[in-house]
Amino acid sequence: MTSTVLELSDVSLRRGEKSILEHVNWRVADGERWVMLGPNGAGKSTVLQIAAARLHPTSGTANVLGETLGRVDVFELRPRIGLSSATLADRIPGGETVLDVVLTATYARTGRWREVYEEEDVARAHDLLAAFGVDHLDARFFGTLSEGERKRVQIARALMSDPELLLLDEPAAGLDLGGREELVGALGELAGDARSPVIVLVTHHVEEIPPGFTHALLLRSGAVEAAGPIEEALTPAHLSRTFGVELTVERHLGRWSARAFG
16 A cells, blocks of 8 residues: 555644634555645645644644654654745845755754764765756855746755655746746656656646656645546646636647636
8 A cells, every 4th residue: 555645634724803714634655655635724834734744734744754843853754755836935045155055954953053064965066066967056155046947946955854744835836938838848757757756736827847757736716626647637627716717728749738718
């Protein structure tokens, strides 16, 4: 039987009187590659923060890598999870070198301090930067990079600790068409590698789904609209209800597209 990597059971989250998530049920199994879609305010980033062990649900149960949030030391759990998000990127000092941005993920830190790294760590950081085409930037300061370069460095960082779960929150946001396509291609290669961890990618756009992704979770107003194999979840009916507009959906050569009627 395929092992469960992530499971949310009847998860709700509230802030004051405001409901962010309502009774979310979602199971992610070993070997799967998930895309999470929904409009602004649907709860995508909140679900991802729970999966990253950085938020606890108000009610319900969240199991991550065999551990239950609320009953585990999250500082021991987080190094097993690779995370790339705008919130995390904002915590990275602009004066940190690209190499150190990746290296510090070994200890789940966002800035170099007094920790010591082995030669193997440095070699792995270089390999990951090379895999995303940015190893030549290893001595540059993170704050001087273009948006596309930052995104690639962040994903290399997210993979540094050899995570069992990789969470990517809108990695293509802010990229131009060329940068987006380069990133989608790199993520497609990652998704197609059997050695890669389970991947969950958040996006607003079906055009940003890399080839090789197997499942989709659609959220609307903090609730699940659809979840399952990607061909079953990304239907015109599900997507239309999720985004509140009548949409047609097409798939060509492993890539998805959607447009409004008329």
